[in-house]
Every structure is written in C-alpha cells, then in structure tokens.
Amino acid sequence: MVGGVFFSTGGYAGVLLAINAPHRRRDGTWGRAPWRWWAREPANYDYLAAAVLFAGTLIFAINLVDSLIGDLTAAQEDRLVWSPDIIGCLLFLISGHLAMVDIAGSWWKVKGEGLGWWIVFVNQVGSVLFMVAAVASFVRADGDMIAVGIANWGTLTGALCFAVAGFAQFFEAPSE
Secondary structure, eight states: OHHHHHHHHHHHHHHHHHHHSOEEOTTSOEEOOOOOSOOOOTTOHHHHHHHHHHHHHHHHHHHHHHHTSSSOOHHHHIIIIIHHHHHHHHHHHHHHHHHHHHHHSSSSOOOOOHHHHHHHHHHHHHHHHHHHHHHHTOBOTTSOBSOHHHHHHHHHHHHHHHHHHHHHGGGOOOOO
C-alpha cells in the first residue's frame, strides 16, 4: 500500500511538472505562469501523457486495494484485480505513446533524438512489460493464473525499466 501511495504521488508530481514548466511565449522567450495545482491543456502532449499516467496510477491503486481482499473467487479476482490492472496498463501504454509524440514531434515517427527520447522509450518498454505481466496474471476458473512466472518477470523487468528511466532523468539537460 505504501508503494502504491508513492506511485500515485509520483504520477501527480509528473502532472505538476508538466503544467508548471516554463512555456514558450509567442515572442519566442520563455516565461512562467502562476503556480497551478491542476490544469486542462489538451494541446500539450507532455501534460496529456502525465495526466493519463496519473489516471493509470489511480487505477492501479484500485487494483492494489482490491488485491488485499481475501478469499475471492476466480471471477471476482478477474473483475476486481485483473480488470483494473489491464486498464491501468492500457493507460500507461497510451501515456507512453503521448510522451513519444511529444518528444519525437509526430504521431508516426518512431525514433527521436537525445537522452529524453531514450528515457521515454525505456518507459514505454516498461509499460509493454507491465501489460505482458497483466495478461499473464489472468485467473482461470480453476483459480490458477495463466503464467505466474511470466507475470512476475514482466512486473520485475517493467519496474526495472521505470527505475532506469527515472535514474536517467538526472542526466538529462534542460531544454533551451
């Protein structure tokens, strides 16, 4: 539960960073707007990626709380634990794609430049691995998961991707 609180807090911190970062003015200079706790910026892909990621962390929080309920049937576990897990993973994939669009400058361009693109790419790989883990954790009618080993491997390697990308951000120079 504590890790889930930090996870969602980190997601919200990403939203704060996206909406309070300096923005380019019409005259080409950079300026800061007054501090905001929330915003609606549908044309800002950085913000959209952060907001969708934050929504995914909240869905994962539901998954986490539901997973603590004891003695669930296979159907209840799929509905209360697996379904939010899949939805959260889907939101992470969407968020990662929005971040790649923000970095690469195009919906279809796969390769960007610089460390920022690699950070987004490694995060997206982590999101794919989380989705693999989520699919593998589906509980069959007999109460067993489809593939426990793959679920554990996908979760571990996905989390490692997120950790590596997070650490790499310390070395990313601010843009001009």
